[in-house]
Amino acid sequence: MSANPFDTLEQRDPAEREAALFAALVPLLQHARRHASAAAAQLDGIDLQSVRSRVELAKLPVVRKPELLQRQQAQRAQDPFGGFAAIGWGARAAAGEAALRVFQSPGPIYEPQGHHADHWRAARALHAAGFRAGDLVHNSFSYHLTPAGAMMEAGAHALGCTVLPGGVGQTELQLQAIVDLRPDGYVGTPSFLKILLDKAGEGGLPIASMRKALVSGEALPAALRERFTAHGIAAYQCYATADLGLIAYETPAREGLVIDEGVIVEIVRPGTGDPVADGEVGEVVVTTLNADYPLIRFGTGDLSAVLPGPCPTGRTNTRIRGWLGRADQTTKVRGMFVQPAQVARIAERHPQVRRARLVVSGEVGNDRMTLRAEVACAEEGLVERLIETIRDVTKLRGEVELLSPGSLPNDGKVIEDTRPVA
Amino acid sequence: MSANPFDTLEQRDPAEREAALFAALVPLLQHARRHASAAAAQLDGIDLQSVRSRVELAKLPVVRKPELLQRQQAQRAQDPFGGFAAIGWGARAAAGEAALRVFQSPGPIYEPQGHHADHWRAARALHAAGFRAGDLVHNSFSYHLTPAGAMMEAGAHALGCTVLPGGVGQTELQLQAIVDLRPDGYVGTPSFLKILLDKAGEGGLPIASMRKALVSGEALPAALRERFTAHGIAAYQCYATADLGLIAYETPAREGLVIDEGVIVEIVRPGTGDPVADGEVGEVVVTTLNADYPLIRFGTGDLSAVLPGPCPTGRTNTRIRGWLGRADQTTKVRGMFVQPAQVARIAERHPQVRRARLVVSGEVGNDRMTLRAEVACAEEGLVERLIETIRDVTKLRGEVELLSPGSLPNDGKVIEDTRPVA
Numbered sequence: 001m002s003a004n005p006f007d008t009l010e011q012r013d014p015a016e017r018e019a020a021l022f023a024a025l026v027p028l029l030q031h032a033r034r035h036a037s038a039a040a041a042q043l044d045g046i047d048l049q050s051v052r053s054r055v056e057l058a059k060l061p062v063v064r065k066p067e068l069l070q071r072q073q074a075q076r077a078q079d080p081f082g083g084f085a086a087i088g089w090g091a092r093a094a095a096g097e098a099a100l101r102v103f104q105s106p107g108p109i110y111e112p113q114g115h116h117a118d119h120w121r122a123a124r125a126l127h128a129a130g131f132r133a134g135d136l137v138h139n140s141f142s143y144h145l146t147p148a149g150a151m152m153e154a155g156a157h158a159l160g161c162t163v164l165p166g167g168v169g170q171t172e173l174q175l176q177a178i179v180d181l182r183p184d185g186y187v188g189t190p191s192f193l194k195i196l197l198d199k200a201g202e203g204g205l206p207i208a209s210m211r212k213a214l215v216s217g218e219a220l221p222a223a224l225r226e227r228f229t230a231h232g233i234a235a236y237q238c239y240a241t242a243d244l245g246l247i248a249y250e251t252p253a254r255e256g257l258v259i260d261e262g263v264i265v266e267i268v269r270p271g272t273g274d275p276v277a278d279g280e281v282g283e284v285v286v287t288t289l290n291a292d293y294p295l296i297r298f299g300t301g302d303l304s305a306v307l308p309g310p311c312p313t314g315r316t317n318t319r320i321r322g323w324l325g326r327a328d329q330t331t332k333v334r335g336m337f338v339q340p341a342q343v344a345r346i347a348e349r350h351p352q353v354r355r356a357r358l359v360v361s362g363e364v365g366n367d368r369m370t371l372r373a374e375v376a377c378a379e380e381g382l383v384e385r386l387i388e389t390i391r392d393v394t395k396l397r398g399e400v401e402l403l404s405p406g407s408l409p410n411d412g413k414v415i416e417d418t419r420p421v422a
Numbered sequence: 423m424s425a426n427p428f429d430t431l432e433q434r435d436p437a438e439r440e441a442a443l444f445a446a447l448v449p450l451l452q453h454a455r456r457h458a459s460a461a462a463a464q465l466d467g468i469d470l471q472s473v474r475s476r477v478e479l480a481k482l483p484v485v486r487k488p489e490l491l492q493r494q495q496a497q498r499a500q501d502p503f504g505g506f507a508a509i510g511w512g513a514r515a516a517a518g519e520a521a522l523r524v525f526q527s528p529g530p531i532y533e534p535q536g537h538h539a540d541h542w543r544a545a546r547a548l549h550a551a552g553f554r555a556g557d558l559v560h561n562s563f564s565y566h567l568t569p570a571g572a573m574m575e576a577g578a579h580a581l582g583c584t585v586l587p588g589g590v591g592q593t594e595l596q597l598q599a600i601v602d603l604r605p606d607g608y609v610g611t612p613s614f615l616k617i618l619l620d621k622a623g624e625g626g627l628p629i630a631s632m633r634k635a636l637v638s639g640e641a642l643p644a645a646l647r648e649r650f651t652a653h654g655i656a657a658y659q660c661y662a663t664a665d666l667g668l669i670a671y672e673t674p675a676r677e678g679l680v681i682d683e684g685v686i687v688e689i690v691r692p693g694t695g696d697p698v699a700d701g702e703v704g705e706v707v708v709t710t711l712n713a714d715y716p717l718i719r720f721g722t723g724d725l726s727a728v729l730p731g732p733c734p735t736g737r738t739n740t741r742i743r744g745w746l747g748r749a750d751q752t753t754k755v756r757g758m759f760v761q762p763a764q765v766a767r768i769a770e771r772h773p774q775v776r777r778a779r780l781v782v783s784g785e786v787g788n789d790r791m792t793l794r795a796e797v798a799c800a801e802e803g804l805v806e807r808l809i810e811t812i813r814d815v816t817k818l819r820g821e822v823e824l825l826s827p828g829s830l831p832n833d834g835k836v837i838e839d840t841r842p843v844a
Contacts, residue, residue: 080603089584093556099584101575102558104599134515136524143565144589145599153523162511162521167566167589177526177567181502 006127009261010315017317021264022052024289032294035097037083038063038071039296054275057264057297062273062285064299064328068243069107085112087292099292103147105242111147113154114292120147120245121262122155122238128251128258129236130212131185133160138178138210140166140188140196141217147242148217152187155246168192175199175207182209190215190224190235197231208232216240219323239322241300243293244286248320256307256319263288265320266297267306270327270414271340273297281305281412283327284320301328303412329415333360333367333396340414342393346371349389352382357408358398360417367419369398374405428549431683432737439739443686444474446711454716457519459505460485460493461718476697479686479719484695484707486721486750490665491529507534509714521714525569527664533569535576536714542569542667543684544577544660550673550680551658552634553607555582560600560632562588562610562618563639569664570639574609577668590614597621597629604631612637612646612657619653630654638662641745661724661744665717666708670742678729678741685710687742688719689728692749692836693762695719703727703834705749706742723750725834751837755782755789755818762836764815768793771811774804779830780820782839789841791820796827 005011012020029048032039042061050056071082080102081088087097099112100119113119131137137156143149143165153163164181166174166188175196177183186193193213200207213228213235220237228235238249239257247265248257259265266275267282276282284300303326307319330339338358347356355374362368371390375382383400390398427433434442451470454461464483472478493504502524503510509519521534522541535541553559559578565571565587575585586603588596588610597618599605608615615635622629635650635657642659650657660671661679669687670679681687688697689704698704706722725748729741752761760780769778777796784790793812797804805822812820 076602089558090556093582093584098556098582100579102584102586102603104586104595104602108595108598108602110599110603134512134520136511142589143571143587145587145592145595149565150587157522160515160520162515162524164524164526165565165567165572167564170567173526173530173567176530177532180498180526180530181524181532 004313005315006124007261010124010258010317012316014316014318017261021289025051025057025264025287028289028291028294029296031086031291032296035086036294037079039084039294041083042296054264054266057287058266058273058275060273060297062268062297062299063295065107065109065301068298069109072107072109080110081112084295085293087112087114097292101147101150103150103242104145105147109243111242112293113147113150114290116292118154118158119290119292120151120154120240121260122151122240122246123158124155124260125236125238125240125246125249126152126155126159126161126187126214128249129185129214129238130234131156131159131161131214135159135161135184136181137161137163138166138174138181138183138186138188139163140168140174140186140192142168151240151245152214156187171195171199175203175205178207178210179205184209185212185214186210186233187214189217190220190228191218193228193233193235194224197227212236214238237322239302239320243295244288244298244300245290247284247286247300251311251313251315253312255311256321258311258315258319259317261317262290265318267304267320268299269344270303270329270412271342272344274344278306279308279410281324281410283412299327301326303327305410305412324412327412329413329417331360331415331417333369333394336394336396338369338394338396338415343371343414346386346389346393347373350382350386352376352379353386354405355408357413358415360415360419363419369394369396370401371398372401372403372408374403374408376405378402426735427737428546429683432546432680432739434738436738436740439683443711447473447479447686447709450711450713450716451718453508453713454718457508458716459501461506461716463505464718476686476688479709480688480695480697482695482719484690484719484721485717487529487531487723490720491531494529494531502532503534506717507715509534509536519714523569523572525572525664526567527569531665533664534715535569535572536712538714540576540580541712541714542573542576542662543682544573544662544668545580546577546682547658547660547662547668547671548574548577548581548583548609548636550671551607551636551660552656553578553581553583553636557581557583557606558603559583559585560588560596560603560605560608560610561585562590562596562608562614564590573662573667574636578609593617593621597625597627600629600632601627606631607634607636608632608655609636611639612642612650613640615650615655615657616646619649634658636660659744661742663722665715666710666720666722667712669706669708669722673733673735673737675734677733678743680733680737680741681739683739684712687740689726689742690721691766692725692751692834693764694766696766700728701730701832703746703832705834721749723748725749727832727834746834749834751835751839753782753837753839755791755816758816758818760791760816760818760837765793765836768808768811768815769795772804772808774798774801775808776827777830779835780837782837782841785841791816791818792823793820794823794825794830796825796830798827800824
């Protein structure tokens with residue numbers, strides 16, 4: 001399979017990549033501590049020079065979206081970015097740290113765009129999907145409030161593509177533009193591409209110029225991908241978020257998603273900052289090497305897992321399996337919130353416990369909570385002590401079931417709520 | 423009144439400006455002839471070196487929107503810009519003439535955006551409205567398909583502003599962004615600013631951070647402007663089109679609109695390419711000194727007039743009165759189209775006629791057509807000869823009324839249709 005890399009970074013020796021990423025990390029952390037107050041709080045008391053490996057990185061606290069939102073809300077009057085960004089406007093712009101744009105994502109959470117080209121690093125994903133200089137890209141992501149449209153456009157511009165900013169809706173006008181301008185490819189959600197193809201089919205409109213697509217924002221079911229293929233469109237997925245930009249992207253090998261070269265990705269046990277073993281499902285935690293918006297160990301709330309082995313296209317970076325669910329499994333039992341971090345705390349107090357999952361069953365008003373814990377050898381009294389710890393940590397009564405190692409499914413679930421939806 | 427110019431161009435000696443514009447025009451015409459086939463057709467047989475003054479410029483044919491649309495439709499498969507743009511994608515991008523974006527305006531007409539910062543020159547209008555580096559600009563123009571959002575954003579970025587791309591609709595979310603981010607100013611239509619102010623008032627939301635606004639896209643009635651002022655918002659207008667970008671802008675003097683430094687503006691008799699006398703109402707014809715999209719004597723279809731005298735802010739460029747109506751007064755009489763160009767042709771054949779206006783009255787099925795012609799001294803038989811020319815040019819019977827010079831109103835109307843709307 002032709003590798004056709006975007007740049008020389010993609011085919012680096014993995015050890016060389018690891019060294020380069022961690023060599024870039026230390027100055028990034030120093031910069032973040034100086035220019036972003038939330039990062040300074042996160043890195044408080046840490047010897048940054050020591051953060052030279054994944055083992056050291058894993059000692060830093062994870063920041064999750066609720067904390068980001070909370071800091072933004074608390075500091076709104078002084079800094080709408082809650083101390084996470086190193087750029088802004090007003091006084092910050094005067095200091096030469098001007099943001100190009102500010103976006104609003106649901107929350108509302110605000111994200112800055114820096115002055116550097118391809119701020120979100122989308123060019124690599126577009127390139128893997130076949131986009132090249134000189135192409136016309138039909139961009140059906142929104143440019144309004146949220147950054148998806150701008151994110152893809154910045155990547156397309158970095159590649160030397162021309163972009164038609166289609167946005168969302170106005171299907172008839174967008175179809176007209178596709179018929180008239182004959183774009184080389186599509187960028188947007190898979191469902192809107194389906195709508196365009198359906199409408200074009202109904203009207204007998206010629207839109208065969210589009211031979212490739214980079215889709216994101218929702219799942220791409222295999223049947224839909226095959227439908228695109230039948231229309232002559234090779235559709236590739238990428239995994240990106242408003243805060244972090246590109247995290248991983250699909251390649252012509254179509255085996256999972258290859259991690260982007262501008263981020264350090266870890267998979268951790270939900271509710272903790274502890275990396276899981278390769279292949280185990282956990283929360284995707286990302287550190288971006290972006291000096292303008294340096295998010296450090298940012299918990300995406302998404303579940304995924306490392307896909308072992310190298311990408312057949314010659315890209316040497318680690319692959320992940322794509323989106324496998326939400327990591328924030330917080331639920332309510334008898335009026336009390338129960339959070340993944342609490343399950344982690346229970347397990348921590350009993351070193352014999354390797355993995356644990358709290359299963360909530362029954363129905364509201366008659367809930368049952370059972371901790372299913374994997375242990376190698378169950379010493380006497382462990383069940384009773386675990387029940388005590390459950391009560392101590394959650395303020396709730398719970399049962400305990402001991403399992404042999406490897407019994408729990410590899411699905412990243414720390415809390416499993418089996419109650420019928422009200 | 424403080425002048426506070428955007429650059430040194432605004433306060434140039436008018437003669438110096440005129441010399442600079444025409445010095446730039448000749449190479450622009452040469453470039454356009456080489457790289458834009460529609461311009462080559464327009465300039466066919468013309469000695470470009472001779473186009474060194476308004477008198478010479480007035481000899482070039484005017485291009486109007488219907489011709490632009492027609493050329494785009496005819497050449498769609500080869501060149502969606504119809505030969506008017508010097509940039510594109512594909513082969514053109516390979517030649518280093520890549521467009522950054524393509525936009526679709528009603529028609530559909532397609533417009534390119536070049537790689538140069540501030541392609542549409544909006545920064546000057548934003549500056550005159552009080553926007554400065556470090557400001558946060560809330561941009562409520564659409565970024566989708568049409569270029570208004572991108573146009574204002576490019577100008578704001580050229581000034582060093584940060585932009586929140588609000589787009590159209592989603593009023594609640596846009597209001598939330600204004601409350602949270604406290605932008606310095608607003609860019610968008612006046613009617614959407616009114617909606618935002620009304621909704622903020624209903625909800626008791628604090629949006630007093632916005633102290634200035636650049637509005638466009640529709641009229642700004644004096645009452646609405648005063649309402650903005652009462653809210654502490656100084657609102658300024660600008661006149662821009664999707665094809666040409668900024669044409670003229672309001673200044674703190676609030677006396678008409680000052681012409682932008684990057685265009686040559688003429689006011690011509692509707693249906694012709696003949697400049698009217700200063701102060702007379704006619705069609706705004708614009709030549710942009712934009713090598714990427716060099717529109718030469720482009721008839722906007724808008725009526726305006728030169729406002730005599732200099733701008734009290736020290737800006738020395740000519741002022742125009744703003745939008746005074748549509749120049750395309752084509753109408754249908756007894757099943758036949760009658761166009762402003764035909765009225766001009768009738769007058770041309772009789773040098774005694776100084777100005778003429780065709781008045782269509784009665785009602786459909788019983789129309790009456792009267793040519794009202796200003797003449798200094800009416801020689802014998804002129805009325806009969808004019809009736810004959812009317813029939814020759816329009817294939818329709820018409821009456822003639824002779825008037826003394828200065829009798830016709832100064833409103834740019836060449837065809838006045840007084841019939842009741844069906």
